[in-house]
Amino acid sequence: MIEILTTGLPNTVQDLGRPGHLALGVSHGGAMDRQALAIANLMLGNDPSAAGIEVALHPFRLRVHIDTAVAITGADCAVSVGDRPCPPWWAMAIRAGETLVLEAPRIGARSYIAFAGGLDLPPVMGSRATDVKGSFGGLAGRGLSRGDRLALNPAQCGLPAGGFGSALEERRGAADGAACAIELRVLPAAEFDAFTPEAQAAFTGNEWSITNDANRMGYRLSGETLSLLSPLELLSHGIVPGTVQVPPSGQPIIQLADANTCGGYPKIATVIEADLWRLAQAPVGARLRFLPVSIEASTEALRANRQRRRDFIAARNLIVGKQRAP
Structure with missing residues (x-):
């Protein structure tokens, strides 16, 4: 107890x-x-x-x-x-x-x-x-x-x-947003091409700050306004942790662990699963920078995370086994 x-x-x-x-x-x-x-x-x-x-x-x-x-x-x-x-x-x-x-x-x-x-x-x-x-x-x-x-x-x-x-x-130092911007790898989302070339460049070229409107559901970011090529209305559709939506304000929202399961805002990118821990450790006010990667790189990063877990299990078992040995 x-x-x-x-x-x-x-x-x-x-x-x-x-x-x-x-x-x-x-x-x-x-x-x-x-x-x-x-x-x-x-x-x-x-x-x-x-x-x-x-x-x-x-x-x-x-x-x-x-x-x-x-x-x-x-x-x-x-x-x-x-x-x-x-x-x-x-x-x-x-x-x-x-x-x-x-x-x-x-x-x-x-x-x-x-x-x-x-x-x-x-x-x-x-x-x-x-x-x-x-x-x-x-x-x-x-x-x-x-x-x-x-x-x-x-x-x-x-x-x-x-x-x-x-x-x-x-x-x-990966989560020390006070010293430097936290780098997050992203994949383009379904509506990426619906944003202007300037918005696409700004999304990955500029830094973003986590506002006070941040919790387990998601983080609202502050930075350059991201604009669409033309007005876009979408039916609500499935979203997952890491989805980066852009509401009419043009300021992105990153969906996190307790995010709604669907939403209608255009999606510009998705933070890869292997980097979601970096967001979890980013405090309010931290600065973020998005780095575009390929699906292959995203898959390899997840595979590397899982291998590190397997390596840790092996190391722990070795330590505990030595302790128990006569």
Whole structure:
């Protein structure tokens, strides 16, 4: 059992989402930074899709009431267990009665906490992810509140003394929107050719800022106005996380994990799946730059992400195997 001590409503229970239900009007949902949650679970020997906590509003504090193990990934923030500071992207044992604290991020926007065995909550449509719009999943379909208590699935987690962690090189500075623009690879979307040549050039040639109108549904951007060749009316059609729509204002909107499943605004591009974690870690005010790539490059980037996950599993198993060896 864990007890929430300090939190905010943007902090929710998440797993890797509930794909396959867009036709029913149900968003994919799940962790905004799916890679971070999956790696946190793998550190503990969990299934990558085990339910954990997505922390979007810091500081965050919880107390555990049983001996267990936790892993913290995502944003680069100060982490402590009791009076012991811990490095980022780290898995460690935590004893009953101890408090876990996550301070405001130095770089990034969202932190992820996985627990040995995962959070024990009933699945809805195959997932424990919180869908706040639909008020289902997670903990009664809502954000976490002070005093909430969550049960853990039973688990045995072998960790080296002092714990162990991961350092993904691609993340070093990748989400530091204050220092430089975050680069996002994109593919042209269905209505790309409906935009003027000037708009097409501006979309990939200029930088864009994330406005205050940003949440798990999507980010509104600020930058040069993108114009169509001529007025265009569309019936609502399916959209997915990463879709970049352009409303009449000419300022793009990027759809994210809890996005609507359909919409009628023209689509200029789609952020490739392998780069969605970069958006998840981009805070309000961060600057973005879009880089056009081929479908082949997009597929290879996704394949490389999956290979990194397999490599991490192998490395963890080697470390834990050495610890258990007589």
